[in-house]
Amino acid sequence: MSELEVYASGILFDYLNRTAGAQIALNAVTLPPALLDKIEGAIADAGFTFNRTNDIEREFAFGYWGENSDGSFMFYWHPVCKLIPTEETHQTRTAEMPEPERNYSVRVIPYNNLWRTRYNTKKDEEAGNTPLGKDVFFLTPIYKEDQIPDRQPIVTPEPPPEP
Secondary structure (H helix, E strand, C coil): CEEEEEEECCEEEEEEEECCCEEEEEEECCCCHHHHHHHHCCEEECCEEECCCCCCCCCEEEEEEEECCCCCEEEEEEEEEEEECCCCCCCCCCCCCCCCCEEEEEEECCECCECCEEEEHHHHHHCCECCCCHHHHCCCCCCCHHHCCCCCECCCCCCCCCC
């Protein structure tokens, strides 16, 4: 992120900032080895995987979601990302049962001046639309306004006629 404070006559007149991407820490038990090989640009042959020092990592879209306390959801899409190699640590087994975990770092790269698309199911519902589900939102990366999936208006059933 770059920042600029604009002064006029010695007084702060404006503040500008530009987001140039983000870095997301991802903790997981593991990611599938075939997916990691593909993302890292590694060469896999049967049981062997060759990670070179100059592998060209593949770009991928990265999405995740969170549930709000009111039961609504926030969905996030980052249309262009790369996996940054992280430090690997291995532990020998002890009497305690450690939870297995790997740390990954996802670098978000702006695409057409966009680094994230965020969707709030509650706000969409308040606007009169039936909220999108995870399966629809994450079907394809959304990085332009004309890629917003069609939403259906909320239909309230008519009360039955009185006899």
